Every structure is written in C-alpha cells, then in structure tokens.
Amino acid sequence: MAANEEVDLLVIGSGAGGLTAAFTAADAGASVLVVEKAAKFGGTSATSGGGIWIPNSDDARAKGHADDPGEAFGYIKALIGDDVPDAKLHAYIDNAHRMLSYLEQKSEVHYTAYAYADYHMDVAGARGGWRTHDPIPLMADRLGKDFERMEPPHTLTLTFGRFTWTMEEAKLLLTMSPGAKSLLFKLMTRYIFDIPWRFKTKRSRRLTGGNALIGRLKLSLDQKGVPLWLNAPMVELLRENGRITGAIVERDGQKVTVRARKGVVLASGGFDHNLALRQKYLPGPTGDWSAGVPTNTGDALAAGTAVGAGTDLLDSAWWGPGFMLEGEDRARIMFVERALPSSIIVNQAGKRYMNEAASYHVAGGEMHRANSPEGPTVPSWFVFDARYRGKYMLGPMMAGKPSADKRIPAAMRKILRKSDTIEGLAREMGVDPAAFSAAVARFNGFAVKGEDPDFHRGVSAYDRHYGDASVSPNPTLAPIEQGPFYAIPIYPCDLGTNGGLSTDANARVLDTEGRPIDGLYAIGNASAAAMGRTYPGAGATLGPAMTFGWLAARHATRVNQ
Template sequence: MPLVTVLSRVALPTSTTLIQSSIATSTLLRRGFASIKEPAKYDHEYDVVVVGSGCSGLTAAVVAAKRGQKVLVVEKTGYYGGTTAYSGGGAWIPNNKHQPALGVKDSKENADTYLHGVLDTLYEPEKTKAFLETGPKMVEWMENNTEVRFKPVPLPDYHVSKEGASTGRTILTRQFDGRRLGHRVKEVRYPIQGYSAFGTMQVDPEELPAFTNPFGSFSNLLHDTRRVLRYALVGRLFYSGISEGVQFWNNSPAIKSIVNQGVRGIVVQRNGKEESIRARKGVVLASGGFGRSPEAKEYVGHDWTVQPRGNVGDGKRIGAESGGALPEKNPHNAIYAPISLLQMANGTIRRYPHFAIDRSKPGSIIVGPDGKRFANESDPYQEFIKTMHERGIRTAFFIGDSDFLKKYGMGMALPWPYPTGNLIRRGYLISAPTLDELARKIEVDAATLHQTVGKCNEHARTGHDAEFNRGENRYDNFYGDANAKPNPNLGLCQKPPFYALRLYPGNVSTMWGLVTNKDAQVLDSTGTPVPGLYAVGCDQNSVFRGQYPGGGSSIGPGMTFGFRAGEHLAGL
C-alpha cells in the first residue's frame, strides 16, 4: 500500500483540536518503515540538522546558527533553494514594517478578522495567533541580523471583498547580487523556463514586464543586463547561512531518523554510503512536500506540479516513522495554478505555472472544452483552479491574438522579439490564421468560439465584463495593464494569427503535512511534542489549511515558523 495512502487514514486534527487516536506510527512500524535505534557512535555531530533548503529550512538554520548553534543543512538534490527558488521571494506577513511606506495602516486584529473570514471553520487559534504575532518580528529580526532585505509592494490580498482585507501584506525580497556567492552560486536552483529572459534565479514580479520584454526599450535592456547575476530570497538566505557558519551538504538525502525516546539524529545517504548524524538539539524537517510522489494525485486532484523532482514526501515519511501524526486531508492540499506543458526532445516535460502575469493582461481569453469561458481569467490562481476542479475541466485553452502575444507573451512564449517557432513546432503554442482554424486545432466548436471571442471584444469596448466582472477589483487591476482603457484587464482579440495554449489544473506546492504546535514541534497522536523533531514549510500542515489569503501565503508562514523553530531550538 502506498505510504501516503496509509497516512491518510490517521485520525488527526480538526481545525482546532487533536483527536486522541492515531494508527500512523504503529502501521508504519508494522510495514517496515521504522526509524533506527541510536548507534554507539555517530559519524558526525551537530546541534541542529535541517532536512531541505527552501526558505523555511534556511530560515530555521540561519536563526539557530545566529543564536550560537552548530547547524547542518542536508539537501537531497544537487541544488539549494527548493521550490522557493522558483518564486519571486514574496512573503505574506500582515502588519509588516513596510506597509506604512505604501500609506497602509494595518493591524494584527485586522488581519485576524480577515483570516477568520477566509478560513472559516479551518481557523486554528493558537497557530494563527503565533503567526500574526511573530511574522512582523521575523521580518524585523531578519533585516537586522541577516542579509535578507524586504521591500513593499501594493499587492492586494486575494479575497478583496472579505472584511479585514488589506494591501501590502505581501512583501518582496530586494535584489541580491549572486556574484557575492562566488563559485557557490552554481549550487542554487535554476528558475522555471519563461520566467526570466536571461536565466536569472528569481525575478521580482514588479520587474517581470521588463524581463519578459527586454528589447521593448533601451531602459528595459539596461535593466536586464544589470540584473543578470542578481538573486533574491534564496540567494540572501544561502549567503546568510554561509556567513553564520552553517554547513551545507547537497546530493545528501535524509533517509531515516534515529530514535531513542525522541529523535536523536538522522541518517543521510552521502558519497555512496549511509552516514549517521547526531542532532543534539533537534532535526528540522523542511523537505518541501510531496508534489512529485505517485500518491500526490490522491490529495490534489490533478496530475501536474512544478515542484522539484526530489519532493516526494521524505519529510512526512520520516516524521511519521518518528512518531509524528498526520491530519485528515485539508479541503485543499496544495497551492494551485494553471500549468502549461512543453514536451522536450529528450522526453522530459517542462512545466510553466500561469500565476497572473500573462492571463491577467487585456486580450487574454480562457475557455473550456466547450469553447466557453468558465471563470474570470484574472482570478487568483488558487481560486481559478478551484473552479476548474468544481466544473471538472481537465484541459482549458488560453487564447490570444498576434498583438497580445507580441506585447505580453503567453507562458514560455515570451513577447517580441523572442522567437516562437520552436514552441509552435513542439506543439506548446498553437497557431492558426483564423479563429475557425484555431477552433479546429484545439477541437472546440468554431461557432461557439466565435461567439465567446465576440462577447469578450464587446466587453473590452464597454469596459464591463457582464459574465464574470473581470477587472472590477483591485487584485485584477494590479496584474492588468494600466494603459488599457477603459478596463485594464479587458482587451480586443481580433488580429490574426491567433494563438492558444493548453492549460491544465496543477499546483506549485503541496500543503498537507505533519501536525505541529506554535513552535513547529511535531506532535504525536495525543498532541504531545515528539522530542527533538520539528517540521516547517510544506512538511508542516499549513496554518491556512490549504487556503490562500494572499501572495506569499506559503513563504510567509514558512519563514515565520522556521524562525520560531530556530528560536526554540536555541532555547529561546
């Protein structure tokens, strides 16, 4: 029986309480997944061992090291950064120090009201309180004690109609010159194809228009060439860890824990052999979730993820082996996003998540297999895929005309003057001289597609989307084009050739993990901490239980509870 299937039967917490029974540990032991006993002699000794190198694990490592602990980070793959390296480094932190620069006055109470509205029965008082109290402190501490630097961005919360919604709770990471890492810059994970023009590691969403159209103006080109070697959150955290003496081992997967009345250490596969590592204070699981495991579909309801190949659930497996509890499924167990797929010549498939940058621009149209729109194209990615799930849409089509492609791009097909011929030949970008021919190629009814496009063109002329009210809230407008009138999210689709991309429901991170307390300690089936064991990031069951209040709702809690774990490990 697959491991994740076994774990799904664990009767664990409701939104606020822990049910007093669990079959996780006993089942795993019976099936031969048991951790090993403490050896007479360890190969290595550290105070803290962190399994994984995304933002949450790196935060825990840096904080613990700054507080005087001897820290080791073990990374399964050859590259540090995990899924965080694919992102723009934004963190959702209400009441942060940067909001006043935007003219925004926020408060913990205001954010708590908002989260009550977004989470409803999923709201967990203790962990939510810890997040709201510690998040702003984490930002302050990181900026005062490490290389991490944030900056404000006027991005609205994703549920703008909820009471307590605000702006500026998402903070971005200031650019970082990767040359400061020296030769180790090659150890940081590479970005997703199409999210940068020149292969930079992490691109600030505010800068994407310049990066995706570098030849649009001299200033764009100058901006890009200056930024080629600049990195964001992962680069800053990695540099901070190195500066604090954190040891980093890549190509070193953690395979099992060492248990003796709690977790005493970890066994790592390194240089072709197993090495035992004592963790005097504790082990932090930060392996990034299970999006690439065969069992993931049972939890997320679709086939595709952009998570790195190594993210197969090692953290949850090790945590359960060590006596940690896993909860019942969340209503949503991942951060969703529509994904397009590029089949490579060697048989591999590259995946591109369409968060907002392209599909929110005026002139984009997304239809289902029936040729009709089914949602606001500018909806937040989590909500957009929820709609696809609810309506049973397995494939959608993102449509634009030649003006749209030239100006904004479509996924991996970057704007002019980037070539698109190879993407068309590989079937990623579908091109047709007429809407009739496009309909034939994507196998939708031509008359219906004509009608859909005609309605959208009329909406663009009047400025009002009578079907889905697109462009009539602050979130939509943030990712639109302010130069488009009368609605920044509505534009014409009329100039041939016409283009389409196939979109599939997918995710960028799983969000179902081990049960933890406010200090990220892993809990057993009775709600008691497992000594020496912590879980952060996607190895921890999200404080938001798979809901998504705003941009950076994975990184914000990940860093916050990573910070709390680091402090707790240091005895603070």
C-alpha cells in the same frame, strides 16, 4: 553505521524556511547541520519569486502603510475558516513581522514592502498593498563557489530566460506599461556589457527573487559557520523513548547517523513530483504538473508518518493554471498572462467558466472545481489573438507579429494551436465551433464595454494589478477579434503541495492524537499549511515557512522559553 555526527539542531532541507531555522538556531549559539537531498541548495524557494506576505512590517510602517494585526487576522480567518486552529493563525500574524525584523537586524536578508494587492480584495481586512515584500537584489559574486551550488531561478522568473527582474520590474515588462521598453533596454545593456561575468556564465550577476533570498540566507549561515551537505537525503528519523533524537542521512554513499540534541526540523518540501501520492491525495485528474523542484517527492511525509505523525490538508496544493513544455522538468505557472486583454480561458466544451484574472491559486482551483463530464476543464484552453500576440510575452514566446511565428521556440510551437478564424481555431482545439464562437462573441460584447457580468473580471484591485494600464475602461478586457487566433492547452498545475504533517503554533509535529512528538518540527510544504487551502496574497507560501522556521528554532533552542 560507517560514521556519526552530533549537533544541537538538524535541519532537513535547504529552502527559505529551513535556512531561516538554521540561522536562528546558530545565532542562539546552537550547533546546526543542514542536509539537502539535491545536488544544489535552495529548493523551490530558490527558483521562486522569493516574495513573502508579512502584515505590519517595519518597512511598510516606515513607508506610511501601518497595518492592523486584527484586520490581518480577520482577513485570513475569513478565508481559512476552521481548517487551521486560531492559535496557529495568531502565531503567524503576531510573529511574521518580528521574524522579518529579526533577520534584517541579524542577517544578510533584506526586503522591501511592495504595493501588491492581496488576492481577495472582497474580503474584510484585505489590503491593496504593502503586505507583500520583495527581496533586495544580491550580486552573485558575493557567493563565490556557492553561486553554482545554488538552484537557479525557474525560467519563468526571468526575461528571455536570462535577465533577472524584481516584482516591480516584472509587472512593468509583462504588462508592457509605460517605461517597459526603456527598462528592457536597461536590463539587456546591464546583462550584455557585464563582460567579466559573461565569460563565466550565461546567468545574470544580479540575483533577484528567490535566488536573492536564498543567497542572502546562505551568506548568513556562512558567517555562523553552519555546514550544508548536498546530495545527502534523509533515510529515516531516529526515535528513542518517544523522542526524535536525530536521523540517518546518506552522504557519499555512506549512511551517517546524525544525532540532534535539541531537535530535527523537517523542511524538505511537499510531494509535488511523487505521482503516486498525487493520485492518492490530490483532486483528479492529476499528473506531474508541478513547478516545484523535481526532488520534492514527499520525504518528510514518509518519515514523519513512520514515527506516528498526524497529517492534514493532503488534498491541497498551491494551485495555478500552467503548461508543460517538452524538455523541461517542471511546469510553467501562468501568473500574469491570464489577466492581460484579448485573452480568455475555455473548457473542452468551448465555454468560459472563470474569472481569468483571479489569483493563480483561485484560477487553478477553479479548474478542478468546474471539471465535469459535460465541460471537462483538464485540460482547458488559453485563447488569445494577434493583438495579444503582438504585445505580450507568453512563456518562451516573445511578443511579435504573426509573421515571426516560425521563430517561436520549437517546444512552444508543439503545443500552440493557430487559425485565421475563430471557427478554425475551435477545430484545431477539438471543441464545438458553434459553442466556442458564441462564447467569444459574448465575451467581446462585454469587453468593448469594459465589463464582465458573467465572472466579474477586472473588478478587484488584484485583477487590475497585472492588467494593461493603456487599455480602458478595464485594463484586463479587450475583444478577441484580430486574427490569426491562438490557443494552448493548460492544466491545474501547482507551485507545490501544501498538505503535510500536522503541527502546532511552534511548528512541533503532532501525532495522530494531536500530541506533540518531542524533538520533531516541520515547516513549509513539509507541514500542513498555516494558510490552509487558501492563498491570501503573494508570498503566503514563503512567509509562513520562514516564520515557523524561526519559531521552531527558537522553541528548540529555548529562546524566550
């Protein structure tokens, strides 16, 4: 080897979980190195909404919404079943709020509890809000040169691809609730008239969501003097006498041996963009349909299994209906659009088969579960009318009258189908006109009454969260009756795979016999998800990643051991 480094803790990957682990270890006095495969740091965490699902946080209690840990445990246990050991679930419920409190006291990371309902309000222990937390915005100039070195937000987390928004602002704008127009004017004015920043970049100075979270974590690491190498993929793990002692990392064309006295934390994401692994493990049909960063190709899975690690949940992902556009390197998940009135999802037989307003994970999973030769659901069609077109955004397609359709971005026009009649749209989609017309007519009859006896759309508080409050009696339902009519093909996309290396309650990697591999930890999508195959609420990806990153670092550095 041409070079050698030695630290206490080596962290592979620079997402929220990895940076939380790095900060925690450095705060405990350990020397830490973070290595990142990509040319920018932050991974999918930086491109995401940045929310975390934390029951019973300090902020929620301060706002008068104290939580019951027993109820929170019962809620996730009912969803997860036996896919995850109780010890691991207790580790999360008992420590998630402690992790957040620690970061808020010790670091630059700050969150606010938000009234966002859990995704399964019919399950005992669910809450109508205050478990999901939104990062406090950060001004980009605080990051200096690191602003350009951080992964930019996914375009779907921005207004017009430019303006940043918080969770509360996003809800207001996407549902066009009262106050949306004035908020949009405020955001546009703030962006346009930030003249000094406009000379530097098209991106907003005000960072929200995942960029705010990762930016705050990076500032915290800088204060501890923790180095972060970019363009530095892990080649392999080093093992001596049964213990993981470091890794070989490629940096600037050289292989560097990095010794890690206290351990290695694998935080490099899942196998989102490894088509061979997707086809091997995930339900089919599948494709390169992930919203995760393109560098997530299963590095931790390969390195871990090479040293004898066990695996679990490899058939699972954080699902979400979505679509791909030509020229973009990742999918666009439909978080909100499906819940808005005057829209439905149908299969290739032209029939509805789901509650379109359900959580993205449930809806995406249903695309797999309902797939059959008689009614293929991959792809399905997202159908809407001129009323929807005139009021709501859909991907890069801004709200507007049909007369403005020529101004829809070319990539969106390429997948868009349009007709003046329902029967004509069916022919454009390649589905049976009679079956499709009957499905629309049946839906319209229900929508007028504000009910959906077929799939119960709009019954739960979560369904209604992203409905249009101006529509009654059900904010998610209105007839599809105003031509022209539109449709786009959608697929069971994902935010990332969530199966991976088996771990225990301290994030230690377990071998194929269930025994800890000394010196090796895995968190986030590099590990089998603590939430199993479920998605309890917004932020149930990053919340566990950060919590188990915190636990891994404390275990490796023997904090309170």
